[in-house]
Amino acid sequence: MNESNTDTLLPEACAGKIFEFSGSKFAPDIAAELWPKILQHKWLMSEKLGRDVGLRTASIDFLGNIDQAHKEFMAYKQPDLLAEMGAQTVGREIWNTISDSQPPKQVVERRIILPLTEEKLARKHGVVSPKTIIFFGPPGTGKTHFVKAIAGVLSWWYIEIAPSMLMADGIDKLGVNLRNVMEKARQLEQAVIFIDEFEEIAASRDTANRIDKSITNEFLKQVPLLKNQGNRILLVCATNYIRQLDAALLRPGRFDCIIPVGGLDDKGRETILRHYLSRLNTGDVDIDQVTALTDRFTPADIEYMFQKVAQSAFELEYTSKQEYKVTTETFVKVVAQITPSLTDEIIEEFIQDSATYSRA
Ligand SMILES: Nc1ncnc2c1ncn2[C@@H]1O[C@H](COP(=O)(O)OP(=O)(O)O)[C@@H](O)[C@H]1O
Ligand SMILES: [Mg+2]
Structure with a gap:
């Protein structure tokens, strides 16, 4: 040169x-x-x-x-980088634990998965697959689960970057750490990079007094760099509090998709219930009744309910020394001890946020 x-x-x-x-x-x-x-x-x-x-x-x-x-x-x-970044492989089957009616499976399938698996057709029609995505929604609705499912169905590496890891060297090193991680990420091929609790590092400048404001600026520099690359890399950020994110990050052109991850309908709950039921020692369980009982349960609530059901079945058989089979009755008892995470207030707020922020 x-x-x-x-x-x-x-x-x-x-x-x-x-x-x-x-x-x-x-x-x-x-x-x-x-x-x-x-x-x-x-x-x-x-x-x-x-x-x-x-x-x-x-x-x-x-x-x-x-x-x-x-x-x-x-x-x-690649092998060094993957090890350094804690890359994991995820099975394809996780995608199948999600019912088609569970938001946002259909959006994810149409906007993210298909353009990548049907690359030729996408190119023919000028469809550009998204590279940067935000998932938002109440805690426990399955944001993390979705990101893993995407990595699994694409057979790409799954790399999780915890905000705490970026902040490990102190708040003032946050920007530098983010830049280093993104520089490494850009060298990978076929990877889903996931930043959970995104608000921890990307909260609005007005309220983020604790955190160096330069972090949003660093992010705004990194996103276009990632998009310019020919590599197959997807950056997904998740947050429970979309309102807290810096508005600069949410403007068009920064993140390609901003996707709400909300509550489950009957079909969505039933699919998850069947998935967990298959692991239990069951007798007669009326799945429709249990589905009805778990209205307003998030996937996390359902998972918790199954833990409690399993533990109680185990203890009952241990004490009685007689085989215990889980029935509808077991669920009725356990559900009574659990408060569903989704309340009117949370649902209302989520509906508002979905109207304000969604972009697919
Ligand atoms: N079909 C499903 N969709 C979403 N989460 C599921 C599903 N099946 C099981 N889960 C479990 O529900 C829990 C909550 O999901 P998670 O992704 O951690 O929520 P969030 O990231 O939105 O807080 C996880 O342990 C996940 O494995
Ligand atoms: Mg999560």
Whole structure:
């Protein structure tokens, strides 16, 4: 390259110039994309040969076979990165625990899954698959569960980034940590990156007195970078409190989809009930009756109810020394001890938020 700068980014002062790497000329935007890859290739060549390879040699080698060179780098770096980021695999079956009527399964299927699995058709019609998504809704409605299900059905890596991890080095390092994590994420292929409790790091500037305000700015820088990449990466952020998020983040163009995750209808509850029932030692259970009993239960409430049912069946058999089978009666007793999470107030608030913030 005819510039002496070896930063990972092309200096802004160079904007508008034509760049020359080892005899080939490139427009600035192409050069900006190639430059970090050439540096990566230089690193990889040096690593493989056990000596420092010069920029010129690396450029020539890289430009001779751009696609292959970049793939090689990714393959070399990927296992380290995946381990470092705590990447997990998720089974496809988790998607099937979600009934078609459970919001937002249909939106997710149409907007996120299909354009990625039917890539050719999507391209034909100019459909661009979303890269950045927010899930919002009351606690326990299945936001995390959905993100895992998406990773599972796509067979992509699932990487969870906890706000506490980003804040581990103190609030003032939050921006730097976020940038580092996103830089790593951008090098991956086929990964769902999940930031839970998003409001912890992305609350509105007016109220976020505890947290360095630069975090929203850092985020606003990272989102377009992620979108410009050709990689198959999905960034999903989840929050119980969409109202607290900085309005700057919610403007069109930042997140592609803002999706409400709300309560369950009868069909949705029945599907989850059947899923958990299959793990119990059951006698006669009237599923319609249990479905009716669990109105306003979130998936988390249902899970809790099953834990209690299982524990009580186990204890009863232990004390009586006689086989205990779970029946409708067992559910009636246990449900009486549980207060459903969804109240009129929460539902009303969620309906308002859905009208205000949803974008699919
Ligand atoms: N079909 C389902 N949809 C959503 N959650 C489910 C489903 N089946 C079981 N669950 C369980 O319900 C619990 C609550 O879901 P979670 O995703 O943690 O909610 P949130 O992230 O919205 O607080 C989780 O333990 C999840 O595994
Ligand atoms: Mg969650």
